[in-house]
Amino acid sequence: MFDNSNQEKGVTVVDINKEMRDAYLQYSMSVIVGRALPDVRDGLKPVHRRILFAQHELSNTHDKPYKKSARVVGDVMGKYHPHGDAAIYETMVRMAQDFSMRYILTDGQGNFGSIDGDNAAASRYTEVRMTRLAEELLADIEKETVPFGPNYDDSLEIPTVLPAKYPNLLVNGSSGIAVGMATNIPPHNLGEVIDGVIHVINNPECTVDDLMGFVKGPDFPTAGVIAGREGIMQAYKKGRGVITLKAVAEIVQAKDREEIIVTELPYQVNKAKLIESIADLVRDKQVEGISDIRDESSREGMRIVIILKRGENASVILNRLYKYTQLQTSFGIIMLALDKRNQPVTFNLKNMLEAFVDHRRDVVTKRCIFELKKAQERAHILEGLKKALDNIDAVIATIKASKEANAAREALMAKFEFSERQAQAILEMRLQRLTGLERDKILAELAELMKQIDWLKMVLADVREIYKIIVDELQDIRKRYADTRRTEITGDMTDIEDEDLIADESMVVTITNTGYIKRIPVEEYRVQKRGGKGLKGMETKEEDYVNNIFTATTKTMLLVFTDKGKVYWCKVHKLPLGNRTSKGKAIANVVQLSNNEKVRAILPIDQFEENKYIVMLTERGIIKKTSLDAYSNPRTAGVIALTTDLDDAIIDCKISDGASDIFVATKEGMSIRFNEADVRPMGRTARGVKGMTLAKEDIVVGMEVFEKGSKDTILMVTQSGYGKRSELEEYRIQSRGGVGIITQKTTDKVGLVVGTRKVKATQEVILSTDKGQNIRMKVSDISVLGRNTQGVRLINLGEKEEMVTSLAVVDDEEVAGEEVH
Incomplete structure (x- = not known):
């Protein structure tokens, strides 16, 4: 309840909600109009306009000596802009920085800061004056071309807008944050903008697309590159857009x-x-x-x-x-400015140029009216002088007969019908004007004025003549001040991935037992004969060894499967590039693994084809088949690929076409071959079905997928460096889940099975040992033997080497033309 007694005491009771709303509205409009937003006509905020006008009043032009910045700042603050001197000086500094303004408006002498963010020297140390181009903003201001208003204390008059011979808002741009709105207009090339203005004048029905043939896009003082035109088009058509800038x-x-x-x-x-x-x-x-x-x-x-x-x-x-x-940034264009009614408006390119043309039409019209008025006043005086010279004797006699100046003026007006101004001019005329030469000058000046008056009347009677004047003046500005474009505009911006910049090269990828990974150019592995000692490979710790090695290209996508049944994505080119002896980098630094996860299988994918499947197998013989499409959307945190038991882990993964034969081999030399059709497709998180029944201590070491009609042979490699190839026909098709048949004799001499691969005779194979030794040999050098045999020696292990840990197959096209040693 309001206390009515307060009203009797002279206290006005108001609604606080309404008062706050009204007060905030007044404040916000004050910020919008008086500080933050530029005027579309001259492209200036009040502080810029006042700085330029103060220098104009000081005659601080380009052809005069510099004046101390503190002097200019003091005049601006004391006469026109009742704000802090620091804010005024910072604005003036920016107007002098060639890396901030496309066309500077203040010619500064001294330290005005740098692109490194260094501050300018204090105003007492620097000096300024207007540039020639800044003076073009003020040209004709004394000819009643723009409205003036009172300054902050009503003691002086200040222009509310400048005449502006060129569209400064687009040329130099502007940025500011008001209350509830912001503007961010980029700078442009003066020549292009003037061409656009002239086109609007000559073709009022033109479109924004037409204008973009002249105004190509923003032109920044620091040059750079604008990547793509879409953002420019959006900004020019709708007043808002985002462009990408690149170094x-x-x-x-x-x-x-x-x-x-x-x-x-x-x-x-x-x-x-x-x-x-x-x-x-x-x-x-x-x-x-x-x-x-x-x-x-x-x-x-x-x-x-x-x-x-x-x-x-x-x-x-x-x-x-x-x-x-x-080195690459985004610039959000917001073409917001105050129109001639002081209302904030979002302009498109054509609207902004039209607003400037309207302003110039008003300015030129008012200038012509002012000049016509002055010319008519002067012609009126000259007509009086001419009439007086024609009757000079009578005029002199009349003046001599008068007692005082006022009487003489009255007598001249009465006798010769002079106006008061003409009579006063005659009284003030010097005797030297009576000479013949001076008389001719008066007549010539009068004739010239009459021509000017006729021309001005003709201009004011036809707006097309006004536009001709505007075009002529714009072309003059262009001729004197325009320069070449600095910022290049390239084609549409696309997200460039690293692999787009990488040559498609063949690489050998190696992973150690403790999770160190690297890629090596395949050429670093020279071909050797079967039974050689191999080349020195990765330097590993005593307890570490290479347990996975395969070939891929730099652009291949790797699906990284871990013992926890998760899958992660990584491109080959993002792996650390090393050589044969380098250690590589922990895979946890390349792929964001969860705690205690270990990589168990890596599947190279060149593209995610339709009707393809990923077949996964665990150490305990559980198999699962899932569509390849289910893994086509990479996620940084990885996804579940297979739900495994606590004592089980993924051992291998392969790509299949859904109608192939699956071959599985175990550590103790057992194997099974069955139709892929026995494994139905399952969801990404499914557990899978039994693929093979294993002995108590046995585990799966590898799996291969053979397409129908395949002529590939099966390569088996053991820990002691023995190996052999066998024909696929030696392995009869069985039912999924069986115990299988013998594929490799495992004895103390040859050791247990390390892995199995399907190979062609034209391919090559790389073997790695627990001490980082590598050997690369032709598959054709490895004998084709029966299924139930121990094989031949492929690599001689050194004194400190205990076993072969992994094998990889190199395709024939990757080694074409390479010299064999």
Whole structure:
């Protein structure tokens, strides 16, 4: 309840909700109109306009000596802008920075900051004056072309908008945050914008698409590259859009490594902070392969040198820098400005150019009216002087006969019908005007004025003449101030993945028992004869050894299956590149494994084809078949591939066509072959069915999928380096779940089975030992023997080597033309 007694005491009772709403509305409109948003006509916020007008009043033009910045700031603050001197000076500093403004409006002398984010010197140390182009914004301001209003204390008049001979809002852009709205207009090329304005004048029915033939897109002072035109089109048509800006970088070959040279940055990117962010990425190992960063920028221009480590792919590293640093940024365009009614409006490109044309039409019209008025006033005086000269003797006699000036003026007006102004001009005329030469000057000036008056009347009577004047003035501005475009606009932006920049090369991928992984160019493994000692391979700890090795291309997708039954995704090119003797990197640093997970199988996938399946097998002989499509959407955290028992784990995975034969081999030399049709397709998280019945201590070591009619042979390799090939026909088809038949004699001499692979005679095989030794040999050098045999020696183990740990098959096309040693 309101207390009515307060009203009797002179206290006004108000509704707090309404009062707060009204007060906030007034505040927000004050911010919108008086501080944050530019005027579409001259492209200036009040503070910019006041800085330029103050310099105009000080005659601080481009052809005059510089004035102290503090002097200008003091005039602006004391006369027109009742805010802090720091805010005014910061605005003036930005108007002088060639990396902030596309066309600077303040010619600064002294330290005005840098692209590294360094602050300008104090205003008492720097000096300023207007640039020629800034003066074009104020041209004709004294000819009553724009409205003036009172300053903050009603003691002075200040223009509410400048005449602006060119569309400064688009040319220099603007940004600001108001209450509930924001603007972010990028700078443009002066020549292109003027061409667009002229096209609007000559073709009022043109479309935004037509105008984009002239105004190509934003043109930033720091150059750079705009990737894609979609964002530009959206902004020009709807007033809002997002563009992608990229730095200009070049890859150069140094002595023994590559370097990335950055010469242009995206707009408003702080160079020093950019270099610091790159260094942080290198330190945190988010971007690897960079050995040093140098800033070699000078007066000649921008130059950031990124030095890479030997053997690193510069294209991939540059692409990652674009992805993770401000070498690539987004610029959100919001073409919001105040219209001539001081209302915030989101403009499209054509509307914005039309608003400027309307403003210039008003300015030129008012200027013509002002000049016509002045010309008519002057002609009126000259007509009086001419009439007086024609009757000079009578005029002189009249003046002489008068007692005082007022009487003489009255007498002239009465006798010769002069106006008061004409009579006053005659009284003030010097005697030298009576000479013949001066008389001719008066007549010539009068004739010229009459021509000007006729022309001005003709212009004011036809708006087309006004537009001709506007076009002529714009073409003059273009001729004197336009320059070439700095920012390049490229085709549509696409998300470039690292593999798009990688050559499609064959790699050998190795994984150790403790989870270290690497990729090696297949050429590093030279071919040897069967029974050789092999080449030195990965350096491993005593308790570690290579337990999985296979070939793939750099662009192959790897499905990484773990002992917990989960699957993760990884591209081969993202694996660390090593050589035969390097250790590699822990796979947990490449794939985000969960706690205590171990990689048990890796399946290379070139593409996720339809009607293909992944067949999974566990150590305990459980088999499952799932559609390959179920794994086509990579997830960083991985997904469930197979629900396993606590004492079981995935041992192998293969791709099948759904109608093949499955071959399974065990550690103790048993095997089984059955039709894939015996295994029905299951969901991704299903447990699977029994594929083979195993002896108590036996486990599965490998699986192969044979398509119908396959001529491949079955390769078996044992721990002691023995191996053989057998024909598939030696293995009869059995029912799924059986105990199988013998495939390899396992004795103390040959050891237990390490693995099995299907091979062609044209292929090659790579064997790895527990000490990192590798041997690469032709499959054709391995004898084809019966199923129930022990095989032949494939590799001689060294004194400290205990066993062969893994084998991989290299396709024939990967080794074509390679010399055999």
